[in-house]
Amino acid sequence: MPEVVTTVAELRQAIARLRPARIGMVPTMGALHAGHVSLVTAAREQCDHVVVSIFVNPTQFAPNEDFDAYPRTLEADLARLGEMAAIVFAPTAREMYPDGFATTITVGGPSAGLETDFRPHFFAGVATVVAKLLLAASPDIAVFGEKDYQQLLVVRRLARDLALPARIIGAPTLREPDGLALSSRNAYLSPPQRQIAGRLNVILKEAIIRARQGNLWAAEDAATRALLDSGFDSVDYVAIRDAESLAEIHDRRRPMRILAAAKIGKTRLIDNMAV
Ligand code: PAF
Numbered sequence: 001m002p003e004v005v006t007t008v009a010e011l012r013q014a015i016a017r018l019r020p021a022r023i024g025m026v027p028t029m030g031a032l033h034a035g036h037v038s039l040v041t042a043a044r045e046q047c048d049h050v051v052v053s054i055f056v057n058p059t060q061f062a063p064n065e066d067f068d069a070y071p072r073t074l075e076a077d078l079a080r081l082g083e084m085a086a087i088v089f090a091p092t093a094r095e096m097y098p099d100g101f102a103t104t105i106t107v108g109g110p111s112a113g114l115e116t117d118f119r120p121h122f123f124a125g126v127a128t129v130v131a132k133l134l135l136a137a138s139p140d141i142a143v144f145g146e147k148d149y150q151q152l153l154v155v156r157r158l159a160r161d162l163a164l165p166a167r168i169i170g171a172p173t174l175r176e177p178d179g180l181a182l183s184s185r186n187a188y189l190s191p192p193q194r195q196i197a198g199r200l201n202v203i204l205k206e207a208i209i210r211a212r213q214g215n216l217w218a219a220e221d222a223a224t225r226a227l228l229d230s231g232f233d234s235v236d237y238v239a240i241r242d243a244e245s246l247a248e249i250h251d252r253r254r255p256m257r258i259l260a261a262a263k264i265g266k267t268r269l270i271d272n273m274a275v
Pocket of ligand 1: 130
């Protein structure tokens with residue numbers, strides 16, 4: 001079982017005891033599933049020891065979002081990690097945001113649009129907590145899932161701009177047999193909703209074929225309609241963007257990425273793929 005530490009001071013001491021070994025970090029909000037395990041595995045491939053942080057970060061949730069409902073399963077998470085992680089950092093909100101906390105990091109560039117149009121608070125919350133986690137642990141690498149593709153690009157930008165002490169590694173999305181991207185929020189879906197959710201990745205693949213054949217906007221539009229026809233209650237966006245900057249496409253020879261967010265009932269699902 002990993003050593004569990006709850007303060008930044010304990011985390012630094014625990015990591016110092018492991019040095020000079022190479023340390024990888026996997027920041028998470030817990031409710032660990034096979035997707036998180038694959039991030040830990042990716043970190044282990046490049047490092048001697050892995051630190052997993054488990055912290056449901058309040059600043060990346062808006063008041064109307066699922067902060068209270070977000071699953072908190074520390075004991076099961078520790079059991080799942082077993083020997084794969086040397087240290088779990090599970091701080092309290094007070095440890096991460098001490099009284100009088102007054103610092104927020106705002107990242108520009110890839111945070112513009114998409115998630116920000118619908119969750120304007122989100123990337124400032126993520127950037128602030130990720131900067132704190134990386135500064136606390138100073139790992140050699142930190143692994144983030146491509147499932148949250150815009151987040152991955154924002155974290156890369158953040159780490160470069162602030163020269164944070166970690167190389168940022170993106171790891172591929174893990175999927176269920178029907179292609180649904182693994183996510184802690186899939187647990188909110190009822191069986192009929194879960195069936196509908198499985199259509200998201202299929203519709204994105206169809207949109208990729210359409211996009212390669214012709215008009216990008218028509219591909220996005222057809223995918224939006226297909227999601228609504230499949231039973232999604234609303235579609236926040238389906239967008240084909242530059243894979244490195246998330247800017248609108250001006251040059252189709254550059255790598256492109258299709259990204260989508262849609263809701264079934266109260267559950268908001270996101271997914272993305274290379275075009
Ligand atoms: O992707 C997540 O689980 C979270 O956004 C992160 C990166 C752990 C920050 O709270």
